[in-house]
Amino acid sequence: MSEPGKHTGPAGPTRAPVIQPGHTFGSVTDRISSVVLSERMPRLWWLGLGVGFLLVTVLLVAVTHLFMKGTGIWGVNVPVGWGFAIICFVWWVGIGHAGTLISAILLLLNQDWRTSINRFAEAMTLFAVACAGLYPILHLGRPWLAYWLFPYPNTMGMWPQFRSPLIWDVFAVSTYASVSAMFWYVGLIPDLATLRDRSPSRAGRVIYGMLAMGWRGSARHWHRYETAYLLLAALAAPLVVSVHTVVSFDFAVSVVPGWHATIFPPYFVAGAIFSGFAMVLTLAIPLRVMFGLEDFVTMRHLDNMARVMLATGLVVAYGYMTETFMAWYSANPFETYMIMNRFGGPYSVAYWSLIFCNVLMPQLLWFRRVRANVPLLFVISIVVNIGMWLERYVIVVTSLHRDFLPSSWGMYSGTIWDWATFAGTIGLFLSLLFLFIRFLPMISIFEMRTLVPEAEVREESP
């Protein structure tokens, strides 16, 4: 943030700016805070929240039924012991990754374009992790005993088995959730103070005031704040890599052909960022239109995110290639069968769909015109989201359904309750997101202010 001014102008002859010209401190603050402080929300917001809330009720029904009856209401069986719950868990955790990447790693790399998308990307991370966190609990045979996975002294003589990747998961995901929440909240403090100062209602002033923790914007505050924020960013940065690495261990540590592969950690991390950026695009594109934020989330952002998607998508494609290559190169009949079964077995439609969604479709992003075409970008981002869900489906289901002994082979398909739970978590995600938009600034006001020319001017004056 020492030289924000140099990023305000176009980086090259054709690159769009990260903020449209003509904005001042005041206009930035007004524009962003008005979404929170206005009395009326656009109709689309009500629609979004309405759909989200409806799906949350579906989730409640599905979970109540699950708790009453047992995991038997889902499609899981022997040999396919994991189904939608784990697929969706991995999918949601993956989506969360973009938020952390944008807010922490890009901050450390001084990428100013992150500024206008980091806030809601972080929020997305939190909500995605909240959705993801539900699944490992719900999928337990006895979910009321989920706390047994935590190492705490107790009279039952229970202690976790630390060789199990599921225990690593517990630590990875809970660390991730807490660090993300803290990072997000710390980043919000100056903006909460702005809202406190601008809120027309007493309730708003009190609540935002309490949340702002007495922020007055003094130089000392700013100094400490920036140090803390950088430290947190440094803390969060490794999590981008570690969380999905650990999630991939759930598979890689096992002996199941199709799971037991050393490529899994990098391949999962790339996939996570890939799907995360796809989700950011999926959310950002309608939101910038809905709230008229095209000035702040510019074509530059969309372009950059598309480039990241393309890059990570290529890593993922490399992962698929490696899996196939290793199946042949290892000369392991179980591995070979596994990959042939993916290609031509009963779930081959899912496999080829994922190749289409994750490998072929993103190749369009090589073209600048495609990256500049907002509706097409939106479609590609959704296709990638679907593709990444299918990838997890293929990994979980096709590996398990035919493993070592043909006598035990079986089939799996999600039941209505699997779909209801999945839809329900999407609803939970949407509800949280729309509530966030309503009550908190979805773009970081104070960071955006550093991007306007005024900031540059002040920087230069002695």
Place this chain on the structure above:
Amino acid sequence: MSLATARARLAGQHGRAYWRSLEELLDTPEFQTVLAREFPRQAAPLDGTLDRRDFLRLMSASLALAGLGACTRQPKETIMPYAKAPEDLLPGEPLFFATAMPHAGGATGLLVESHMGRPTKVEGNPEHPASLGATDVYAQASILTMYDPDRSQVVTSAGEIRPWSAFFDSLRAVLADERRRQGAGLRLLTETVTSPTLAAQIQALLRAFPEARWHQYEPAVSDGAREGARLAFGRDVETRYRIERADVILALDADLLGSGSTSVRYTREFVRRRRPDEGAMSRLYVAERSPSVTGSMADHRLPVRAHEIESLAWSIAAALDPGVSPPAALAASDEHAAWARAVVADLAAHRGASLVVAGDEQPAQVHLLAHAINAALGNVGETVVYTAPIAAVPTSGAASLAELTADMDAGKVDVLLIAGGNPVFTAPADLGFAERLAKVGFRAHLGLFEDETSYLCHWHVPEAHYLEAWSDTRAYDGTATIMQPLIAPLYEGRSAHEVLAFVIDDAERPGYDIVRGHWEERHAGGDFEGFWRRALHEGVVRDTAAAMINPALDADWVAEARKRWRASEGGELEIQFRLDPTVFDGRFANNGWLQELPKPLTKLTWDNAVLLSPRTAERLGLATEDVVRLIYQGRTTSGPVWILPGQADDVATVHLGYGRTRGGRVATGTGFDAYAIRTAAAPWGGLALELQPTGARHSLACTQHHHSMEGRDLVREATLAEYRAHPHFAHEGSHEPGPDMSLYPPHPYEGYSWGMAIDLGACTGCNACVVACQAENNIPVVGKEQVAMGREMQWIRIDRYYSGTLDEPTIHHQPVPCMHCENAPCELVCPVNATVHGSEGLNEMIYNRCVGTRYCSNNCPYKVRRFNFYLYSDWTTESLKLGKNPDVTVRSRGVMEKCTYCVQRINRGRIRAKTEDRDMNDGEVVPACQQACPAEAIVFGNINDPESQVSKVKQNQRNYTLLAEVNARPRTTYLAGVRNPNPEIEEG
């Protein structure tokens, strides 16, 4: 205070006054103090002086105490200790009692485990000739039938609950009439009677009612065998085989190893000759219509149609004796002819040590031919033994039932007593038994269930289960067993003995007196008490086996057989009826264990199906699960198709026993009724079946969908010649990592280290181990929908693979329990330590800790773990609670479970050894699967002891590890199978 005062007070009372003591009467203050102290209830704290604080204090204390009080859940029932404990009864220590289960015209001797007076598990009686310590699936599952909550519990008349006395009164009235008419209108219908006591009672009944008739009908008992023997020898004889002595065996549609009351014995004998390392191996040829357990063990198996079996028998008979001229044309394909030639050569080369067996479902002439061939081969007295019949009065069931039906139709029957069986359901369809039954004035049915027959009878009287009643029975060789009850009848059931005793002389005598009286009357040589006690203790009555006889073969047998020759009409579809390998003739249809037991070849559960060969299905354009209408001799039923490799072309096989309409909650709605098209003339099938596709589909719950090994080295097998040439064939080409290929240090084993070996050359796939395990380990039944979803719970499964061609495949069985791996992949991934490595090598499952992540199951290469997706165990049905094994936890919803190597038995052995201050001996701990196995295919023991049987078996060069390349290092290993094919056919 004085007595005078008391008197005065009493005098002053009006009405009747009650007083507790003189003190009360005097009502002194001291008395009031004592009263208040003794009975604090009256110390009322709420006397108005209570302030707010005290009130709250009191309330919180009360609530806290109420909460504490809720912590212990006391059973509602009053518990009463034994004032005088029964002898030998130690709480927690099971007792074993010998008895026997009558089945299919024979009996299996049993030792029944009893916990505090409740039978929980059936095991074979090693002393009994038909058991030798093992059992079949029916015996294992029979205990569930005893506890079946759907069993009839009370006497009913036209649906009304009545007392026994009402039934007896009603019966007395009609019997009084019959007595006057010498019983002219009285008929007794039973199943095959082998019980000496019951037979004597029936003779007494027939003496009391000279004009009365006794009929026997049981679908499972073969008329063909009886008639064939009568044709051959002119008299009723029982045919027994000494399989162990046979070098070459030809089974003509005979499921020697899989069905009938002798299957356990014959399997044991057969397998003794199938160990390539111990003496010469026998060779088994099987020609059969539909694959059977026996066919799966064959060295050469030929799928044939019914008439081809007969022509095969003729061609063998003719080849052995040039004097035998077969009926005109023996149309047989070249393949069959070559097969027959090789078989004849092999049989002829083993005169006196060969054996030809005709199946129970075969008609009389095939049995006749088999007797003749055995005689020609000099096998009689060697591998074939004849004795007097075991049934008290051998009867041809269909004929007997036809006679009864005719009498009913003619109005000759006034009183029909049906003791056991379910003839309305099982009678041949052409007899019209159910309709004619309505013409009988008084119909009473004694049975375990209120079934189809009960519904059409005036009276249904509940029968005591064989584990609840005194009786006796005879095994296939005539050995008698006195059956003792393990428990008093759970309901109001009575045995056939008790009901018949009433019929004979109007007396209500206990079954014990009847059975004991029968044996006492016939006992010679004093000390009856000693004899009785020993017989009960041993489970067999010594020296009761039937003596060998040597009946002369009818010189004119060729003419007899030719007379019955059926012209072979090819091209048409043929139907075959078979007894079901799980629900039998329908009597076990309400038994959940058996319904859910995957059938040995099809692996179907909860349904029967129309079995068709791949070629026939292709020709008819039918696929598995297509519902077809079967039209046979003008009668129709419909069922789903199942394509079965190895099935003979143009033969549709249907299993009997399904399609029950009044069978109980479990039975009703499963399968289709094949009895509906079964006639008395063709009880086991015939030609001219018509199959019509209906366009409908019926989903079937199968436990194994893939039948090929996909080129993987799962079941390893060689021919005897290959084995001799390459004794290490089981290890050739397999990749077995060394013992140090692990990051973790090896587990040390100081004392015991348990292990198991399973001989694939011996396993017949009979399923006895599966049901035994289910009974021993309280394994729940999940139902058809759950099985279809892949959620069956059996801890040991028998994988069935095919090799070879689709039409004539070789069939392999592979029992897979938990492997108890040294590097167990499941242990590594459990986050809560719910599955851990025990100090004796067991992979232990701790249900209480399990939270149900199912990761262990995913990571199990053998997929032997089973998960309680719902609350599968029945926690509420009272009668089922009684039958649970108290040594094994009843699992709850959401926990994983799997084979434990019967850890409760290991611990019982350990406790016993410790109290006797010694080590456990080899063979002291026998898991349920091993115990039930008729083939002795499973060996369990301490592999730390090099002298133990399991260590020795594991030393065998055939011993190999399943999926060794995964490096899980399982403790359960397999002995590769060896077959002994005839080189002539192999080369041909």
